[in-house]
Amino acid sequence: MYLFKVAILFILQILLLSCAGEASTFKFESPQLTIASNGDKSSRNAADYLYYHLKKRVQNRTSFQVKRSDQINYQGVNTVYLEIVPDLDSDYEIRNETDRLSIYGREYATLCWISYLLIDHFSNFHQLDIADLPPNYLNFKSHKGHFAMQYREPHLPSNLHTDYAGMLLTKTTDRDWGVWGHNLKRVFGKGIPTNSYALVDGKRINEQYCFSAQETYNAISSYIRDQYGDGAKGPTYFMIAPNDNDFVCTCNECQKKGNTKTSATAAVGDLLNRLAQEFPKHHFFTLAYRSTAEAPKRMLMENVGAFVSTIDLPKTAVLDLNSVAVSSFSMLANNWKTKVRHLYSWDYVSNFDDYLTPFPVMERVKKQLPFFNSLGIDGLFLNGSGYDYSSFEDVKTYVFAALMIDPSLEVPQLITNYLQRFYPSTGNLLSNYLIGLERSALKRNHPTDVYSSFREALRTYIDQEEFFHFYEKLIQLNKFTVGNEREKINKLLTALAYTKLQIQYASAGGMQGDRKRTPDLEINSASKEEALDRLSTYIAYADLKNYKEEDGAIHRYIQDWKTFEENSFKRNDFAQAQATGGISKQNYEGSYLLSDGLDGFASDFNQGWFLAGEDIVVDGIIHNESGRTKRFTLRCLVHTKHRMLVPDHVEFFCNGRKVATFTANDFDLQSGVAVLEREVELEKNGTVQLRIYKSKDIKKSVIACDEIRIY
Secondary structure, X not given: OHHHHHHHHHHHHHHHHHHHHOOOOOOOOOOEEEEEEOOOHHHHHHHHHHHHHHHOOEOOOOOOEEEEOOOOOOOOOOEEEEEEOOOOOOOEEEEEEOOEEEXXXXXXXXXXXXXXXXXXXXXXXXXXXXXXXXXXXXXXXXXXXXXXXXXXXXXXXXXXXXXXXHHHOOOOHHHHEEEOOOOHHHHHOOOOOHHXXXXXXXXXXXXXXXXXXHHHHHHHHHHHHHHHOOOOOOOOEEEOOOOOOOOOOOOHHHHHHOOOOOOOHHHHHXXXXXXXXXOOOOEEEEEEOXXXXXXXXXXXXXXXXXXXXXXXXXXXXXXXXXXXXXXXXHHHHHHHHOOOOEEXXXXXXXXXXXXXXOOOOHHHHHHHHHHHHHOOOOEEEEEOOXXXXXXXXXXXXXXXXXXXXXXXXXXXXXXXXXXXXXXXXXXXHHHHHHHHHHHHHHHHOOOOOOOOOHHHHHHHOOOHHHHHHHXXXXXXXXXXXXXXXXXXXXXXXXXXXXXXHHHHHHHHOOOOOOHHHOHHHHHHHHHXXXXXXXXXXXXXXXXXXXXXXXXXXXXXXXXXXXXXXXXXXXXXXXXXXXXXEOOOOOEOHHHHHHOOOOOOOOOOOOOOOEEEOOOEEEEEEEOOOOOOEEEEEEEEEOEHHHOEOOOOEEEEEEOOEXXXXXXXXXXXXXXXXXXXXXXXXXXXXXXXXXXXXXXXXXOOOEEEEEEEEEO
């Protein structure tokens, strides 16, 4: 009898375990759905929001009926229940049960975001219009969700649209910030009081502010109260940061608070606390950067935070945690984390010297997110091309938004889902190319530096043949696109035409001699004209006007191409240039730029210019069979902001004998380019050496020169 009872108990246990494993779950395929809440105002609004946006997308209301009611008996009624719980122990929670899918969130915006993902999930079972929705990546099984980053903003054009940012659950600078970046000037209205300017070495300067002055506080306080109120209707973020320089106010009040000649943190921190106390519902931030890099001595108020810049953090997907750069960043973050409740990171996701060439950065962001979390960083501003279009920026906006919520998501799958949704005809081609770039960059762990030349892109991740195949195939597939996809692909191809031209420019190096004697040049010229014509259509797009952050007007680039065609590929009897540092004695890798037959672009120091921060010696050989006088030209870029000035003087040697010396006065300035052009007497063949001495007008001046020509 005992054995029989044991056997029965054993069988019952198996049955119970079996039932537990097959627990009933919410039936998304059910033809009827009721959307409900607990009836409180905020939860009711969230339920109304889901109901409205789901019902308007139903294409067959006979096969899928959606109702809205808070007065229901959940038993046997297929229901989605929404409730806002401010003290929830997670950012959101989903409970998937029989006949009921319960969704809880701390904030209204969170439930709106989940609503869009839920609608997309419902489309797997019902006919819904989801053409404009970002693809769902959320698991609607029972679980608690914790956002990897509480503040999330990809600073890219697609995220500037408020409604779309709501779908992605991201912040936007224009909507959420009353003062952003180094823009404190806006709070002063028509004029800045004298006392609000910094006192440096006993003199007031207009390049920086005094953060202890009562006038400064009054201006900020009045601006916030007049423009944004006390925050009761909704909190706003304010960036209170010094201008982007190293000047620090050392007036008596600033010094009393703790300012030094190199640190303004004390005065800025005191100002932040005063504002935070006056406006407890708003958020105040500063930058842990330059004169405010040093953390404050005391704890700042609960609604005060700081951004730490990753500008000096290596831009590789896999970080060397023992490196000096990583250790320095970690120390900076740790110092600030002990003084503020919210520490955000200011990261970079575009090449600011080249917005238009595809830039693999998504895997790097994914891989570095756990590192940021380990430092207590709970917000991320991804500084991208901002208001300027950049290739694949819409894909990146979606992927970044998703990763900042859940870093465990796979980048290739996110890319594929997005492109298949919004690019039905070209999505496979786009996915394959973009995923290939990301995987290659991840495998090699090359840094995707945020200021780098196209030469660096060719060296690290752009394969010329793969790009040309992708570019031509995309043109072919574009014939089958319609509507929004056609418009997006036309715009993308316009941007990619720039990359095609860049490859052709780089490939043209070595095509020396008279243009008519270079058979392949005419073929390349036809291809180049196609790309130039396509790039010229940029004028049709409001946000496609620049190819880089500074002085990057596309129309100037096109103009420089035409000038380049007129002046390049001329005969040059100087060859095999090798530049050596006068002090460092190092050989420069970019020496080939001095004898590759290509003129640099006056608008871009990355385009064909050899750069050196010291005096240089350039050695080469000369083809001069007749041993006669020839013409010598040297072009130098003049860009004062980047310390590129006309050389102090140039010495010319032939076969070890000094032939001539030229000074800065011998150069003619022509549209930002200083040109030295003189006759020189040369011996038959042999060697030539140029000794170029940088300008002495400013410290750390730079030599920027392109083609050295002797003809």
